[in-house]
Amino acid sequence: MPDPxxxxxxxxxxxxxxxxxxxxxxxxxxxxQITLIIGPNGAGKSTLIKAVAGLVHVNSGRILVAGREIxxxxxxxxxxxxxxxxxxxxNIFRSLTIEQNLTLAARRAPAQTWVPxxxxxxxxxxxxxxxxxxxxxxxxxxxxxxxxxxxxxxAPRLILMDEPSAGLSPKxxxxxxxxxxxxxxxxVSILLVEQNVNQAMRLADHCYIFAEGxxxxxxxxxxxxxxxxxxEIYLGGRRVGAA
Amino acid sequence: MQNLIDGILTGSYISLGAIGLTLVMHILRFxxxxxxxxxxxxxxxxxxxxxLVSALTPAFAAKLGPLSLTWSLIAAIVVSMxxxxxxxxxxxxxxxxxxxxxxxxxxxxxxxFGMALVIRNVIGLIFGLSPELYSKDIAFxxxxxxxxxxxxxxxxxxxxxxxxxxxxxxxxxLSRTTFGFSLRAVAENPALAQVxxxxxxxxxxxxxxxxxxxxxxxxxxxxxxxxIIPVMGRDLVxxxxxxxxxxxxxxxxxxxxxxxxxxxxxxxSVLVLPAGYTPSIPxxxxxxxxxxxxxxxxxxxxx
Numbered sequence: 001m002p003d004p005x006x007x008x009x010x011x012x013x014x015x016x017x018x019x020x021x022x023x024x025x026x027x028x029x030x031x032x033q034i035t036l037i038i039g040p041n042g043a044g045k046s047t048l049i050k051a052v053a054g055l056v057h058v059n060s061g062r063i064l065v066a067g068r069e070i071x072x073x074x075x076x077x078x079x080x081x082x083x084x085x086x087x088x089x090x091n092i093f094r095s096l097t098i099e100q101n102l103t104l105a106a107r108r109a110p111a112q113t114w115v116p117x118x119x120x121x122x123x124x125x126x127x128x129x130x131x132x133x134x135x136x137x138x139x140x141x142x143x144x145x146x147x148x149x150x151x152x153x154x155a156p157r158l159i160l161m162d163e164p165s166a167g168l169s170p171k172x173x174x175x176x177x178x179x180x181x182x183x184x185x186x187x188v189s190i191l192l193v194e195q196n197v198n199q200a201m202r203l204a205d206h207c208y209i210f211a212e213g214x215x216x217x218x219x220x221x222x223x224x225x226x227x228x229x230x231x232e233i234y235l236g237g238r239r240v241g242a243a
Numbered sequence: 244m245q246n247l248i249d250g251i252l253t254g255s256y257i258s259l260g261a262i263g264l265t266l267v268m269h270i271l272r273f274x275x276x277x278x279x280x281x282x283x284x285x286x287x288x289x290x291x292x293x294x295l296v297s298a299l300t301p302a303f304a305a306k307l308g309p310l311s312l313t314w315s316l317i318a319a320i321v322v323s324m325x326x327x328x329x330x331x332x333x334x335x336x337x338x339x340x341x342x343x344x345x346x347x348x349x350x351x352x353x354x355x356f357g358m359a360l361v362i363r364n365v366i367g368l369i370f371g372l373s374p375e376l377y378s379k380d381i382a383f384x385x386x387x388x389x390x391x392x393x394x395x396x397x398x399x400x401x402x403x404x405x406x407x408x409x410x411x412x413x414x415x416x417l418s419r420t421t422f423g424f425s426l427r428a429v430a431e432n433p434a435l436a437q438v439x440x441x442x443x444x445x446x447x448x449x450x451x452x453x454x455x456x457x458x459x460x461x462x463x464x465x466x467x468x469x470x471i472i473p474v475m476g477r478d479l480v481x482x483x484x485x486x487x488x489x490x491x492x493x494x495x496x497x498x499x500x501x502x503x504x505x506x507x508x509x510x511x512s513v514l515v516l517p518a519g520y521t522p523s524i525p526x527x528x529x530x531x532x533x534x535x536x537x538x539x540x541x542x543x544x545x546x
Contacts, residue, residue, distance in 0.1 A: 053438055054437075054438075055434060055437070055438070074437070074442075075434075075437040075438050076437045076438075076439075076440050076441055076442045076443070078438075079437070079438050079439060079440040080440045084438075085438045087434075087435065087438070090432055090435060091435065092435075093424075093427065093428050093431050093432060093435065093436075094431065095427055095430075095431050096424055096427060096428065096431075100424045103421060103424060104421060104424040104425060104428055104439055104441075105439050105440075107421045107440070108439050108440020108441075109440065150439065154440075
């Protein structure tokens with residue numbers, strides 16, 4: 001089994017100091033894999049991703065990337081150090097052109113990691129034709145691809161994706177998720193939060209199920225896909241295991 | 244026609260003031276009523292620097308061709324832009340940053356009101372309340388045409404060209420450089436800018452520097468065409484706000500256009516209204532634009 005690229009140890013975090021959303025969560029995401037987090041609304045999935053990205057204050061616990069502690073580092077420093085975050089909404093700069101979005105995103109890291117824009121355009125041909133257009137003119141699916149291209153622009157080790165398929169047509173959603181899969185084949189590790197459980201579980205390597213701010217269950221995605229307990233957590237919101 | 248020319252001139256320094264205000268208002272999300280005082284700081288800083296340079300190197304005190312302007316004043320403008328930019332950063336560190344971290348948006352507005360009064364009166368204490376001029380010589384206007392009578396002072400041409408040059412430089416920075424992209428990114432979405440590696444504190448500092456520097460230039464240009472008085476900020480705050488709002492908060496190009504619209508409208512209004520009503524024109528423009536386009540001409544609803 002590959003080494004963990006990301007480890008969360010007993011992380012408690014939230015937006016307001018005395019109101020933790022995430023309670024004592026531990027998790028490991030392995031290099032070159034898609035690690036999926038699913039769970040009902042309010043389970044703390046996005047909060048965990050934001051805590052890793054440096055956007056949410058961590059009250060206690062530790063977060064490590066490739067063995068080095070990053071807890072409490074600022075979002076811009078993490079972005080310069082190979083951790084890319086693709087937010088769910090408003091994940092592109094509408095007033096900048098596609099090329100300006102990509103240039104800005106690439107320059108967050110040292111020059112040797114900049115991915116040539118041309119190679120990003122080859123990967124996302126839909127963006128190439130519109131490189132001089134304002135990003136605000138893109139369709140929902142194209143915006144999601146631009147957001148992913150921005151994440152890739154500085155050759156990250158780890159990409160945090162918050163519901164990349166939300167609001168997309170089933171076809172576009174499938175494309176975005178399949179693209180995530182191809183990225184891992186090139187060595188990128190992905191921590192993915194998805195509501196699109198069925199599609200996402202088929203692509204993911206490992207899956208965590210969150211509910212009420214806690215990590216309820218985890219296992220290889222292929223095994224959990226057919227586990228009746230998963231359905232219960234979703235449908236009944238019932239607590240499982242020791243929580 | 245004469246009113247139009249005067250209006251364009253007025254517009255050039257209002258635009259410079261409005262650019263800084265629109266950036267600060269958009270990125271820091273508060274209406275900074277002390278922004279016009281940066282124009283005063285700039286105007287007085289240039290006055291002091293001009294006197295110093297002229298005294299130390301009399302060769303620089305010679306006038307440039309038909310302009311009442313001297314090399315020492317040009318040097319003073321540059322020094323004043325740097326000084327005022329730094330003053331704006333210091334002001335932010337001492338006052339606005341602290342309020343921002345603890346208070347609400349409205350506290351920032353009140354703090355800026357307070358700072359405006361403080362700056363205005365400190366300038367009055369140091370320099371006295373009587374008006375100052377960069378040059379005591381009478382500047383002769385050049386007659387462009389006799390019928391209709393059109394007069395332009397060489398200084399006015401300089402002011403317009405210098406203002407346009409500054410705007411062009413800013414435009415190139417915003418549209419061509421990564422630094423410019425990061426400024427626009429922070430204005431649109433600070434959190435997303437951060438996850439794209441933009442350091443918020445550094446960007447905020449840069450915004451104050453740019454806003455202060457442009458305000459200083461605007462202050463000197465105002466002083467060249469009128470006179471320098473401690474209460475000039477009070478007279479300029481309204482037109483600058485109007486330009487910002489008319490153009491759309493956050494839009495640099497809107498601020499430029501808004502500045503010229505306000506300047507031209509105020510100067511043209513004397514054709515139809517008694518001159519005493521000129522100060523009301525910016526208010527009317529704000530009203531008219533907000534009724535038709537609530538986010539201003541170039542503004543966007545915020546996500």
